[in-house]
Amino acid sequence: MANITKKVSWSSRADESGAAGEGTPLLNGSEQPRLFRQSLDYDNIENQLFLEEERRLSHMGFRCLEISRWVVCGLIGFLTGLIACFIDIVVEKLAGIKYQVVKENIEKFTEVGGLSISLILWALLNCAFVMVGAIIVAFFEPIAAGSGIPQIKCYLNGIKIPRVVRLKTLVVKVCGVICSVVGGLAVGKEGPMIHSGAVVAAGVSQGRSTSLKRDFKVSVLFNHYAFMPATARAGGTMFLGGVLFSLEEGASFWNQMLTWRIFFASMISTFTLNFFLSIYNNKLGQLSSPGLINFGRFEGDTVAYNLYEIPLFIAMGAVGGLLGALFNVLNYWLTIFRIRYVHRPCLQVMEALLVAAVTATVSFTMIYFSNDCQPLDPDHTEEYPLQLFCADGEYNSMATAFFNTPERSVRSLFHNQPGSYNPLTLGLFTLTYFFLACWTYGLAVSAGVFIPSLLIGAAWGRLCGILLTWADPGKYALMGAAAQLGGIVRMTLSLTVIMVEATGNVTYGLPIMLVLMTAKIVGDYFVEGLYDIHIKLQSVPFLHWEAPATSHWLTAREVMSSPVTCLNRVEKVGTIVDTLSNTSTNHNGFPVVAIFVLFSIQPAKLCGLILRSQLIVLLKHKVFVELARSRLTQRKLQLKDFRDAYPRFPPIQSIHVSQDERECMMDLTEFMNPTPYTVPQETSLPRVFKLFRALGLRHLVVVDDENKVIGLVTRKDLARYHLGKHGLEELQLAQT
Amino acid sequence: MANITKKVSWSSRADESGAAGEGTPLLNGSEQPRLFRQSLDYDNIENQLFLEEERRLSHMGFRCLEISRWVVCGLIGFLTGLIACFIDIVVEKLAGIKYQVVKENIEKFTEVGGLSISLILWALLNCAFVMVGAIIVAFFEPIAAGSGIPQIKCYLNGIKIPRVVRLKTLVVKVCGVICSVVGGLAVGKEGPMIHSGAVVAAGVSQGRSTSLKRDFKVSVLFNHYAFMPATARAGGTMFLGGVLFSLEEGASFWNQMLTWRIFFASMISTFTLNFFLSIYNNKLGQLSSPGLINFGRFEGDTVAYNLYEIPLFIAMGAVGGLLGALFNVLNYWLTIFRIRYVHRPCLQVMEALLVAAVTATVSFTMIYFSNDCQPLDPDHTEEYPLQLFCADGEYNSMATAFFNTPERSVRSLFHNQPGSYNPLTLGLFTLTYFFLACWTYGLAVSAGVFIPSLLIGAAWGRLCGILLTWADPGKYALMGAAAQLGGIVRMTLSLTVIMVEATGNVTYGLPIMLVLMTAKIVGDYFVEGLYDIHIKLQSVPFLHWEAPATSHWLTAREVMSSPVTCLNRVEKVGTIVDTLSNTSTNHNGFPVVAIFVLFSIQPAKLCGLILRSQLIVLLKHKVFVELARSRLTQRKLQLKDFRDAYPRFPPIQSIHVSQDERECMMDLTEFMNPTPYTVPQETSLPRVFKLFRALGLRHLVVVDDENKVIGLVTRKDLARYHLGKHGLEELQLAQT
Structure with a gap:
């Protein structure tokens, strides 16, 4: 499994950059994979510039800022x-x-x-x-x-x-x-x-x-x-x-x-x-819609649900978890297939067209062969009732499911009168729509999986409701929808709230929650959630909420990357340009040390941390010590200059540094972060992880007991470890 | 204001310990304030014992643990x-x-x-x-x-x-x-x-x-x-x-x-x-109640509210904020009065009795003099309709508000037919109940402020609804209740959800949220929320979410306590006992250093951190190096021994250490946390704060650039600073 993931991720990377290269020819193809692996830095850079600017700001200024x-x-x-x-x-x-x-x-x-x-x-x-x-x-x-x-x-x-x-x-x-x-x-x-x-x-x-x-x-x-x-x-x-x-x-x-x-x-x-x-809607000023996803209000009876229904709901949750896992596994295989064989844009468009045609054909066939005719109420809620071969005053029930936008179909499944659907109709609909939705997710179109999941679930949920003759099918459709959605995306808290909001009835909160939890537990037993699968397929260094449970014996020493490329507090411009241009390492943060001989492995004492982006701005503005001495009215670099450059820093290649300038020196003291977070080398992985996750770090400097830099932990170093079937496993993430 | 708070907090402390001393004579009076100031340590102690125990645990063990x-x-x-x-x-x-x-x-x-x-x-x-x-x-x-x-x-x-x-x-x-x-x-x-x-x-x-x-x-x-x-x-x-x-x-x-x-x-x-x-309720198995606070369902019309009502809601929010601030200020003064003069238990009981009698009398008087008679519906929802001087088939409307548990009164105000209340009734009720509730909160009884706030707000909200003749008074009662509650306790997110749940109608989410935000903004302009006021009055070192905005120029060097009492890695038992017994410092965490001469101010290199509680367990089990050498079968101390002692560690006074034992040595290596979080002394206060808050720390060691201990930051050091009217202010928290 891990091997497959690895391979796929590689080809995925190559394909994506290839595709982007074709679509956007301005971008350098080789630049692509590198950019893809960058992290964001949520930590504040508290350098001297920042502190000075903050000191200038009055109390009133903070108020304005807040507003x-x-x-x-x-x-x-x-x-x-x-x-x-x-x-x-x-x-x-x-x-x-x-x-x-x-x-x-x-x-x-x-x-x-x-x-x-x-x-x-x-x-x-x-x-x-x-x-x-x-x-x-x-x-x-x-x-x-x-x-x-x-x-x-x-x-x-x-x-x-x-x-x-x-x-x-x-x-x-x-x-x-x-x-x-x-x-x-x-x-x-x-x-x-x-x-x-x-x-x-x-x-x-x-x-x-x-x-x-x-x-x-x-x-x-x-x-x-x-x-x-x-x-x-x-x-x-x-x-x-x-x-x-x-x-x-x-x-x-x-x-x-x-x-x-x-x-x-x-x-x-x-x-x-x-x-x-x-x-x-020509009802200016009458605000009542609670949100955009609105499945109509469930008018609660005085008794919303009964005790004996709880096990039924839990069973439905388990079914949802199973079906969700099946959906995810099928989609996983499909995605791997797509990454390998369907990576050219024109192929992707053709696949999308194929799916569109098949969807229409299947829907039409289902409607055509269905003989589930239902009487048309005078106050019917169907938008486009198709009579087809039904008698006058009747409509084809299969068409309310297929011949409609998915959202409206969900609403019909929730709220239509008991008896509006034939069990056979619902069963066939579930089956076909399940595979259609699974095939569709991951196409090169902009598309969500939320409503299709609900629709699949609502269909089989309503089917359950019909089979349990005594029950209100709409309620079971709701539970089925929750179960299916929970089984596919595996969120609980927010989904419960979303479902409650969408149905406008708080009473169902508890059973929805039960269903979602069951679906999650059952689903997690087999495979991860759909979003997590797709994240994994991109092989990005995604950090989960906690370090793997059995990783206390791993220390920062084993986890960190070393040796680290450090910079001196006052560094030669040429060295900086060379370091930044080195595509083989391509680091983004550099510990600044007191005295350091490049390419020596002797550790030196840490003074700060500076980012690639900051160095590039410094190079661009040519903030060199020799230049500053020669011109008296050297404009002082402001925090604004850094901010203006955000978020598109020029690549190092675009900055021209002459041979003379290479011999100049740069004083990083004012610009570096003087107090980066550090850990000693004996720190365990969970501690490092906690620090990273809680503070949103990008670089964590590992120091020895004399505060000398011996390594650097980045997101990638942490994301490697995960808990597999046989304890802790180390993933080989792409090494660039 | 700050001065008052300070003074009060001091007397508060003295009083509380005094009161507790009387009530629970077993507790040492002088022990009280000290205990009160302790912090909890949410950080994991990852010492060698912990790591060994974790290593022994199989993969299956983790599963069981999780379950x-x-x-x-x-x-x-x-x-x-x-x-x-x-x-x-x-x-x-x-x-x-x-x-x-x-x-x-x-x-x-x-x-x-x-x-x-x-x-x-x-x-x-x-x-x-x-x-x-x-x-x-x-x-x-x-x-x-x-x-x-x-x-x-x-x-x-x-x-x-x-x-x-x-x-x-x-x-x-x-x-x-x-x-x-x-x-x-x-x-x-x-x-x-x-x-x-x-x-x-x-x-x-x-x-x-x-x-x-x-x-x-x-x-x-x-x-x-x-x-x-x-x-x-x-x-x-x-x-x-x-x-x-x-x-x-x-x-x-x-x-x-x-x-x-x-x-x-x-x-x-x-x-x-x-x-x-x-x-x-003899309806076994019919589960429908969404929760305990249930104000009955608001049956939404198709149009829940209109655009022109939004400004009205916002105005109500502002009124709620003002009234809430008034409530809080009155209660603040009252609490100060109580702390100064009503601190004996018998006085407290008498005050409670007085309030009970006054409440009954006022309620009765209001009912007695009210001539707001309303016809009694055949399907009336009032639990105890009082006819009093009304005609037959009518009931006293004031009594539905006063002659009932507060929760039922709220429900009546939300749901009774328009016209069930006279405006005068509501106005008088608001006025009296406001002062009664304000007087009641802080009495020596177990009592919440949630429902009374809702009741006050529902009353004046319904009054607003009646005065705006076209409106549904129940809806305005709901908004008023939200406004008043928001004005008093100042929570937004959870209160919105609670209100929505309690009314079972999602449609009102947006206006409730608007009202709560307005109430919070208006209220915060004058005074803090009720809970925060009471926390402040206890002068506990409470850490807010973020460091004060203008505090970047403060560094760990200014914030930390120093010099720090450190312990050597192998320390004399006598020294440890003396350090723990020193009531003037009474620290809870001790940095462990390589070589350190007690009472010297020369900093030494950090090796770890050990807690008072751990030291006490070690002393209790007499884990001394000399003893270990003499007896071969010395039982090894387990993590369990530490855990068994939790959460009631014996005080140091109860542990007897003989004069011989005082000369023994204790090796702390195995028990200390070898990788405590540290910061360099130049770290700014917000960074320290963020670390503390995000990781739930209790002690943060401040080191110089050679990893030598120069200070210790505790919760108290951070809680001192707060943003006053004139920028950053330093509170003098109790120094014990």
């Missing part, structure tokens, strides 16, 4: 709400037009025969949309494929993934998700919404700092924490659930202030969404 | 659910009997005259209950007074408060809260429930480790994290809200595993509660 942070959060909330609203409305409109056209066509041909023309029309419409979606993703921004949640999880974990929070990604993601949902694929729009929220948050927080160019700490704050309010975007989708989701998935440590900001952004986002939806 | 932790969590959940259920049922029963008796009496005397007899009966009944409650609190366990939330907050923050998690405290708390609620005081039972949950959690997690004596890490786990699942008890009260509450108030850092455990305990607790309540 501006809230404003930024509000702005993030507003924009994400707007985008969510846009996606929602466009999808509704376009899907409505599509289904209307196909419905009319089907009705025309039902009597005269020749329904194959309707099928072709349907399949062509789907393929057209999916083609657009797949082309923009595959050719312009491959990172926008999929739900984006694994990428955001990695980003919040501190792994730098290139282009994941760019504006271009946002545009492609938004258009892509509209195309794939309207294109009738078995996808949801929630994951991509979360991703686009993260882009907005990153963009607003950085954009502000680079465009207004006067604000002091906003960018600092947001560079460090802030990709978390990011996920407040989830709040556009769901209100409280979004907040919890971002915490459960993202936050490294719980910070009350941060929580409030996320909460605030979430609130603004929900409000914006509500407001614009109310305008769209 | 046993879940079992412990389940047990905690079960017991807390049981206690919550017990409190709830007993309160309902007793209050029902009381109100029935008084009601019959009032009805008897309404016609014949002589209602003063009814008043006396009512007041006497109240006083009887309150007397019992006050006596057990004041004389037997003063720590059980109040809501217990400030104490639990401190405990989770890492401050050791003596007897806060003892069984005796639990018993007194449970009985006390029943007495005070039945006694008709303006109190709620939620805070005490949270406290009793914490006691259960602490008890179960420790009890297991000391009684079964084979389990390895349960106690380790629970000593470190575990007072957090503690507050999962809140989950007995509310399901998700409880989880969030424990995180918002308690957790130092967000840990996914921990969250799941809390969630699980919460679930079990809710389930237990539901199950037993269904038995009590």
